[in-house]
Amino acid sequence: MKNLYKYFFRGLITILPVALTIYLLYIFLAWMETAALWMLRPLIGGFYVPGMGLAFGVLSILAIGFLVSQQSVRKVLSFAELPFTNLPVVKSIYSSLKSFADYFAPSGKQGEQSVVILRMPGHAMEIVGLITRRSFADLPSGFLPGERVAVYLPMGYMIGGYTVFVPTDWVQPIDMSVEEAMRSSLIAWMARPAAAGERGNK
Numbered sequence: 001m002k003n004l005y006k007y008f009f010r011g012l013i014t015i016l017p018v019a020l021t022i023y024l025l026y027i028f029l030a031w032m033e034t035a036a037l038w039m040l041r042p043l044i045g046g047f048y049v050p051g052m053g054l055a056f057g058v059l060s061i062l063a064i065g066f067l068v069s070q071q072s073v074r075k076v077l078s079f080a081e082l083p084f085t086n087l088p089v090v091k092s093i094y095s096s097l098k099s100f101a102d103y104f105a106p107s108g109k110q111g112e113q114s115v116v117i118l119r120m121p122g123h124a125m126e127i128v129g130l131i132t133r134r135s136f137a138d139l140p141s142g143f144l145p146g147e148r149v150a151v152y153l154p155m156g157y158m159i160g161g162y163t164v165f166v167p168t169d170w171v172q173p174i175d176m177s178v179e180e181a182m183r184s185s186l187i188a189w190m191a192r193p194a195a196a197g198e199r200g201n202k
Contacts (some may be wrong), residue, residue, distance in 0.1 A: 032057040115181040116171040118151055118164075128181060128189075129153045131171065132163065154181075156188035 036053035044052075067073045084094040118127040133150035136143055147168045154161040 029054060036060070113178050114173050115176040115178060116151065116173050118153070118166065118171050120166075120170060127153055128174075128185065129164075129171075130178060130181060136165075154185040156185055161185075 033051075033053035036057040037048070040053065040056055068077060081094075084090055114131050116129055116131055118129050119125075129151040131149050132152045136148065136150075143165060148165050149168050149171060150163055150165050151171060152161055152163050
């Protein structure tokens with residue numbers, strides 16, 4: 001009975017991530033198909049080919065991406081953003097979401113980040129973090145003088161963390177991608193580390 005219990009949970013842990021990933025992808029694709037067909041229905045009537053809505057949704061996103069890449073369209077969008085960037089509560093939500101989305105844009109700042117070990121002098125404890133800022137010229141006065149960096153310390157099992165401003169000699173870069181560090185932090189570093197060759201193939 002003990003072995004059956006162990007095998008059951010080992011099988012459950014193995015299949016659960018795959019099943020949840022497939023399920024979430026299915027929900028997203030089904031939602032996109034339904035939304036796109038809702039817009040197409042007045043034009044095509046009852047005519048439908050499976051995947052048509054999804055293809056239309058992808059083409060629409062590509063078209064929007066092309067339009068917002070044009071300088072003139074970006075100027076118009078800047079005016080459309082005014083209500084979202086001036087209302088007190090809406091401003092905080094919109095600015096946070098926009099900064100998060102801009103981070104993952106092709107021209108975003110993820111390339112400026114690096115994974116580091118943070119060691120405080122006199123302490124043996126080590127903390128893994130991400131350098132998110134190296135220049136403080138645009139920040140208000142009041143920060144301690146000297147060469148410093150901003151290090152984001154992600155928290156496990158939740159979306160959140162702390163940002164600390166420390167001297168540059170407190171941090172040491174390590175050979176790990178930002179994605180791998182965030183994934184490991186999310187599960188409290190319980191997963192076994194990938195082999196060096198395996199990381200190189202990612």
